[in-house]
Amino acid sequence: MDISSKAPNDVDIRVSWETHKFRMKLVNPANRRKYHVIVVGTGLAGASAAATLGEHGYNVSAFCFQDSPRRAHSIAAQGGINAAKNYQNDGDSVWRLFYDTVKGGDFRAREANVYRLAEVSVNIIDQATAQGVPFAREYGGTLANRSFGGAQVSRTFYARGQTGQQLLLGAYSALERQVQAGKVKMYARTEMLDLVVDNGRAVGIVVRNLETGAVTTHAADAVVLATGGYGNVFYLSTNAKGSNVTATWRAHRRGAAFGNPCFTQIHPTCIPVAGSYQSKLTLMSESLRNDGRVWVPKKAEDCGKRPDQVAEADRDYYLERKYPSFGNLCPRDIASRAAKQVCDDGRGVGPKVDGASRGVYLDFADAIKRLGKNTVEERYGNLFEMYERITGEDPYAVPMRMYPAVHYAMGGLWVDYNLQGTIPGLFVIGEANFSDHGANRLGASALMQGLADGYFVLPFTLPNYLAGVKAGVVDGKSAAFQAAEIEAKARIEKLLAVKGKRTVDSFHRELGTLMWEKCGMARTREGLTELLGEIPRIRAEFWENVTVTGSEGGLNQALERAGRVADYLEFAETMALDALTREESCGGHFREEYQDEGEAKRDDANFCHASAWEFTGVGQKPVLHKEPLEFKNVHLATRNYK
């Protein structure tokens, strides 16, 4: 398996993308219309890629499982998007964003990719503004910025607490424009079930029309996956209910290496679990940590008191205490772990669920005193409203209660510098790839990466691949297509034929609870070993005892979920194995054995690499390939936010 990065390491990193762009092949405008590209997923990465490829003249087929491309989960991103514009003149630069991102990712990302991301970040803001994205503005008419975790400059652009929505609607409208122009054919309510690989090339997909139930195949000259992350392997997460690993896992089964699956981000500020019926968790934007102060009582016996009855001197503003220079704005992995520690310490607040209070306060009393209620309302009004709707508590009067929750997958399909996976012709963009964030993603960088990949990277690297293959030679009726379609149909029949006693959700919940306990915020060798014993048991029971109601024809939401959970039950094992194999702590991956008084302890001598796993069969140990990571520009150092 070839996992060479193909990054232009022979030149100065500052000119590496420019150099690479020049070295790549082009497709002449008259030939572009001969090529057909499949894009799966219509979030920021998928919609921006499909629109841009359509603008260039390629024929694009775009797919999403939602009823409209505008509903992809990028829409839920709240806080903002980073860009090295230095509009605030506060010392920002492409180099600093690059540096912050490499450091924030705990030195487990590929330098050249991160530099390119920082470099094109500025174009994204210009492009989105040209589309009419209503970013927040100052009275003088210029764009406004705010600060986000892991940075000491204000480089985050935002549209109230709905930045993801506005950026996605920008990309969606560009996509719909190409639909109208006839360059993109949009297939909504259509879920990818498998990747078709023929003669070693990715040449198509198998899909199910979720409305009619029809299973069909689509052929193309290249396939782009923009299908998001796998956070729902934990059942409870901030991801949308439909977010799933199926597209990337199926591609993995067909030969695409999976990169760093154990790198998942636990977001520190989410609304705590309220009961056993909980179906998902709701994130409260990291931007709240700009003005909110995080605390718990110093003494466990004060935890049952109303927060206003805990005297100032009896409060532990633990982030400010432990990390005075970054304070409440330290990176997400650090803030999450610190919240877990104080709750494990018995100092959590809020109602008890399963016998324990798991929550910390995020308090705006000081901000309201300093800025006035109006300013706080202007900055965070919609978030406060959302909090009140969910919890029934008024955050202007009582502090919010927060607890970490699964939020983002830094891991994903392994890709080279061209965003191509280990199967030629398979490109992976946005959260679906193992991306530029290393072991921890900084706030407001997911939107940046999704749009960078879709607007400004893939439209250069994909043609480089297409220029090397003949257009229109893919035979959509070949044996590979027929076999993949038969296999996908057989799997659906198998799911419906089990007719057992347990619901799909009960299996998903069981898997998720175990994953959270053993492979969540803190991981141990024993826990992960146990987990690796449990997952095959749950998977076996699933295939013997799951009940999937309804039939294969027509809309069947239980069947949709069953297919996704079946894939999670395979994926989880690789994720746990990756966590077990990586015997160090870095970023969001915290192995209790490897720590320095609660801080992650990296092992650069043995683990300064990206792990790319090769599939060998369900329940069989995958083969590990290591892509060494070199840090020539940002030197390896222990992260210090103190």
Added chain:
Amino acid sequence: MKITLQVWRQADKSSAGNFESYTLDSVSEHMSFLEMLDVLNEELSVQGKEPVAFEHDCREGICGSCGFVINGRPHGPNPKTTVCQLHMRSFKDGDQLVLEPFRAAAFPVIKDLVVDRSALDRIIQHGGYVSVNTGNPQDANALLVSKDDSDKAMDAAACIGCGACVAACPNASGSLFTSAKISHLALLPQGQPERERRVVAMLEQHDAEGFGPCSQHGECEVACPKGIKLTNIARMNGDYLWAQLLGSPRVGGSADGG
């Protein structure tokens, strides 16, 4: 608490539907409305019965997937709240709730509470964008936009495309949805070059999809979970009139795809 549901069940687009009654005995007030339906669906699945199909995804009130009618009100009784953000504390023990899909000729029922809202995408396809290709536009700060205009544009751009406005309207008009996109772009300098063309093309498509006309009932504004204002419809109508006075721009055919 105990809740009785009368739920619209319809197998597919061509079948006739009917109401089925379900009773849930131990509903927690902290549950969201959709979590209550999850519990119902788990029970139905265990009994081997088909669960109630309803649309949902983010469950954070932003994706616009969810939405059905509760006791005659799209998204239920709470102002500016999608049904996924509605919690059972808004109801009381013994309540009887009637759940129906959004009803409109332009929104055919696919199954149970799920409707086909693709007509909204097609309205956007007819001009709900600024025709600018990805490339190297000018520096974002070279274009100054007053904060007031920008804020008003954002108010309109906050539309989530859920279709509640259509379900609430006695004419099943899509005017609030259409006017939100038209206003968002009409309030910004970026939207000016195509302003007249856009309003004519989008409204023609709106009518072609079978949405009714606006007769200013204002039910849409009440039902809108994002607080989109009726003034957007006034702006749209004004722009439409202006475009007609100037001479209707040529619309239809293929947009300039670049």
